[in-house]
Amino acid sequence: MFHFGVDYYPEHWPEERWATDAQLMQAAGVNTVRLAEFAWSFLEPEAGDFDFDWLDRAIEILHAHGIQVILGTPTASAPPWVMAMFPDSYKVNENGQRRTYGNRCEFCPTHAGYRERGRLVTRAMAEHYADNPAVIGWQIDNELNGRCYCPNCRAAFQNWLRERYGTLETLNAAWGTIFWSHVYTEWSQIPVPVETGGVPNPGLDLDFRRFMSDTFVHFQQEQVDILRQVCPMQFITHNFMGFNFDQIDYFKLAQPLDVVTWDNYPRTGWRLEKEVNHAYVALGHDTMRGLKRQPFWLMEEQSGSGGWQTVGINPRPGEMRLWTYQAIAHGADAMIYFRWRTARYGTEQYWHGVLYHHGQPGRRYDELKAIGGELQRAGEKILGAENRNPVAMILSYDTRWAFQGQQNHVDFHYPALFTSYYKALHNRNIGVDIVPSDADLSRYRLVIAPALYILPQETADNLRPFVQNGGMLITTARSAV
Ligand SMILES: [Zn+2]
Known part of the structure; x- marks a missing residue:
């Protein structure tokens, strides 16, 4: 079936509202939602104290309305207790400054303690939902990104180099360290390219970027391994960020996944161009299709104006529909819109969804419903289309x-x-x-x-x-x- 749906955060709303949401979704043709990608605080309020009751109830209501569920592993945004447990797990940026709590993706991707907490919550979720008939798949983390320059990452980088080059002689020759007498005689001498080190040796710089990319690929693989073992009947994906994002080798990140999904925002609060660059959006789709040379999904498709501190341009009437068919033409087999209802709290309270803050259906809901009806009529015919390009x-x-x-x-x-x-x-x-x-x-x-x-x-x-x-x-x- 063509998966058509929304990203839904039931934990943001009173439980009495959930049935209304499910009814409205069903009426619009929604058959799939993504849940729980940022819900770690609710899934594990304290270390090892898991609570899936609320999520079970939300899934049950949705399933009763014919809606299937993709669950996100929640490691992109850790509760304060996780970060308090490992103060040295905050990322260090290229200026050598350590991040503090307050946003998301603050964690160092090589930190053993953080990774273990990530595996534990992933395994607990996997074991609880492996046999749930409503749960069809998993999204690992959310938009993996960032680079870390902390002492842990420096040691991991040195080990990565040792595996890549075998000997320091080989590394010195590959990087041309005879220039400026940078000849390394111990692996532990090798730095990470922080800004205080000035413009780095180009070989070191390129290898550090490769190493950080590999680190995130490995971070993802740990969760893939758990889900493959515990939930063999459910698919695994990650939500990518199109052509523009460049910190991870997306061909490598896609390799162990069943399907590539991505997050497409033609109009965000960071760009206020009056005209959408449709060629650029198309390049995003074609890049995502190319990662596995197979149809891809949209896990977050823009439905309202985007933005954090500032508000972007509201999609014009008809643009949701235009972007939907553009994606399908480029090989999309699913459309999931971000997000169901605009949040009343937090950094993304200006990031609008299908419903306004007040929760009443409006113009964007009507457009979603119209698209849902069209796609239901099109049925299976648009699935699995192959783009034969010259x-x-x-x-x-x-x-x-x-x-x-x-x-x-x-x-x-x-x-x-x-x-x-x-x-x-x-x-x-x-x-x-x-x-x-x-x-x-x-x-x-x-x-x-x-x-x-x-x-x-x-x-x-x-x-x-x-x-x-x-x-x-x-x-x-x-x-x-
Ligand atoms: Zn680090």
Whole structure:
């Protein structure tokens, strides 16, 4: 079935309201909701003291209205008691400052204690919901992101380098540490690239970005392992952030998941452009489809104006519908809108949902209901569609990170160059697949690899036969540097 739904936070509202919400959802064609991604305080009010009763009741009401559930593991936002337990688990930023409590994603991804608390709450949830007929899948954490420069991460980085290079001689040669006499004689001498260290060695800088990405991939894998073992009948996903996000190698992060989902906000409070850049939204969809070369889901699709301290532009009448069909055209097999009802509290009280703060149906609800009706009529026909595109663009996170360390030219931006090629094709209605450098290219007529700065031998070995067999390859300056 086409999963059509909303992100719902029953813990934000009185329990008497839940049945009304479920009725309104059902009337709009909602058949799926995501729950509990930020509910750690309610699921485990104190260490080891789990409370699933409230969530059981919410799921039961939803299920009685024909609505299935995706559960989020709550590790993106820890309760104060978790962080108080491990004061050294706060992230240290690139200025060397340690974060404090108050937002979310404050944790250091290598911290053993934090990771253990994350595994414990994940396992408890998994064991409780493995056989619940309403629960169809899991979203791990939320929008994994960030980099940490703390002593734990520095030690983990040194171990990661030891595994990668084996010997210091190999590392010194790879990084060219003869320059400025940076020759390392002990692994423990190797720093992390904090700002107080000045502009770092480019090899060190690139490897640190790779290491941090691998760290989040590993952080996710710990939860994947638990869910695979305990809940083999339920799917596992993570909500990605499109083309724009660049801190994690999304091809690697997607690999162990059943399906890629992502969070699409064409209009947020941080950007107030009157016109939505539809090519850029399309690039987000194509990048997400490319991560596993299969249909993807929208786990958060914008339904109201977004923003934290400031309010963004409300989607214009018809834009929810436009964005829905744009996503489906690019390969989406599910649409879940953020969020059901606008919060009355907290940092996102200006981040509007389908319902206003007052909870009464309005224009955005009517639009949701109209889309729900259309998609119900379309039925299964739109599922699993394959985009057979003649053009592929190679996206390289290694290249992206290397340019972040050494921009080459003050006006050069790899994502902007990439987007300019994509936009030229998009505006001519030429479909594009976004692929990794090791993808099978034989099905394409044209491959564009803008500024492939990091070009390992394996990539060259993949590109050469494509060209020898008649394929057309476009590349640019700053390739294979
Ligand atoms: Zn750290």
